[in-house]
């Protein structure tokens with residue numbers, strides 16, 4: 001595994017729409033492993049492919065309950081609401097208040113291309129929304145209540 005550089009705010013790559021991931025090969029697995037290492041080294045709870053410069057629809061999340069890898073994730077259901085602090089590894093030393101759903105259901109594929117369903121509540125729901133937003137070039141600061 002190898003740590004990768006995290007793209008920072010201001011880089012166009014964070015504002016692009018990512019493409020569907022069609023291959024589930026060793027190269028994808030290597031990228032996912034690198035992203036996990038990068039996320040843990042930066043002490044983040046999630047990292048999306050565009051944050052390592054790849055315009056592909058996948059991300060990794062670990063809120064402290066084990067890693068979840070999501071390929072081509074789509075939010076299929078949301079309920080409730082939560083308002084709280086949010087940050088992003090691409091926007092260092094900054095956090096803002098963002099309102100998100102309290103519960104989120106996501107349909108995705110795992111690293112082998114198998115269909116999976118992931119349900120998240122609270123922080124996990126927030127992380128799912130945040131990372132999936134990245135795949136459409138959306139950053140949490142776009143949804144923050146106020147800017148610093």
Ligand code: CO
Pocket residue numbers: 087088089090130134
């Ligand atoms: Co982020």
